[in-house]
Amino acid sequence: QKEVEQDPGPLSVPEGAIVSLNCTYSNSAFQYFMWYRQYSRKGPELLMYTYSSGNKEDGRFTAQVDKSSKYISLFIRDSQPSDSATYLCAMGRTGNQFYFGTGTSLTVIP
Amino acid sequence: GAVVSQHPSRVICKSGTSVKIECRSLDFQATTMFWYRQFPKQSLMLMATSNEGSKATYEQGVEKDKFLINHASLTLSTLTVTSAHPEDSSFYICSAQLSGGAARELFFGEGSRLTVL
Numbered sequence: 001q002k003e004v005e006q007d008p009g010p011l012s013v014p015e016g017a018i019v020s021l022n023c024t025y026s027n028s029a030f031q032y033f034m035w036y037r038q039y040s041r042k043g044p045e046l047l048m049y050t051y052s053s054g055n056k057e058d059g060r061f062t063a064q065v066d067k068s069s070k071y072i073s074l075f076i077r078d079s080q081p082s083d084s085a086t087y088l089c090a091m092g093r094t095g096n097q098f099y100f101g102t103g104t105s106l107t108v109i110p
Numbered sequence: 111g112a113v114v115s116q117h118p119s120r121v122i123c124k125s126g127t128s129v130k131i132e133c134r135s136l137d138f139q140a141t142t143m144f145w146y147r148q149f150p151k152q153s154l155m156l157m158a159t160s161n162e163g164s165k166a167t168y169e170q171g172v173e174k175d176k177f178l179i180n181h182a183s184l185t186l187s188t189l190t191v192t193s194a195h196p197e198d199s200s201f202y203i204c205s206a207q208l209s210g211g212a213a214r215e216l217f218f219g220e221g222s223r224l225t226v227l
Contacts (some may be wrong), residue, residue: 043114043218
């Protein structure tokens with residue numbers, strides 16, 4: 001079983017829609033959870049960082065962590081064409097080991 | 111967020127030559143840097159973990175004599191692809207982890223696209 005599972009999509013939504021991106025994981029020791037946005041041929045850009053469980057909101061983005069279900073989500077409100085990218089979830093535990101999802105490709109249609 | 115600079119962003123070289131890619135943390139110190147390889151439409155594949163002042167830790171299957179990593183300072187790590195071959199053509203990305211404290215955010219460089227002819 002992979003450490004982190006993420007649906008690769010592709011996901012296509014109309015502009016203005018609410019987007020829900022998800023990852024599941026198997027290791028209950030994970031404490032740090034991150035979401036990255038990666039445009040084509042660019043390095044990943046950190047969007048959200050969450051420690052342990054709970055919600056975190058930043059503008060149109062909301063990250064949720066449910067450690068009991070080993071499930072994390074990223075919600076994008078009022079999606080824009082500029083949000084079209086690949087979204088990677090990442091997580092880690094104490095130390096410096098990180099685990100990445102395969103990425104979900106999102107297209108927001110004007 | 112913190113800035114990680116990677117250079118060059120694109121490089122084309124002949125088969126058999128060596129190529130060096132630099133990764134710099136511009137506004138923070140990074141005890142640990144990571145090097146990844148990414149194939150088209152695939153996720154990041156960790157190649158090695160680079161710790162300042164010590165030898166890099168390579169992932170299984172990654173040739174340490176081919177992919178030389180040096181982390182000489184808290185703000186600079188380099189990846190040298192030695193005797194490059196066409197199969198080494200890929201997108202190489204570095205990341206740096208903030209030193210100290212409880213934070214574990216990981217920041218990525220812009221990536222370097224290597225094409226070996």
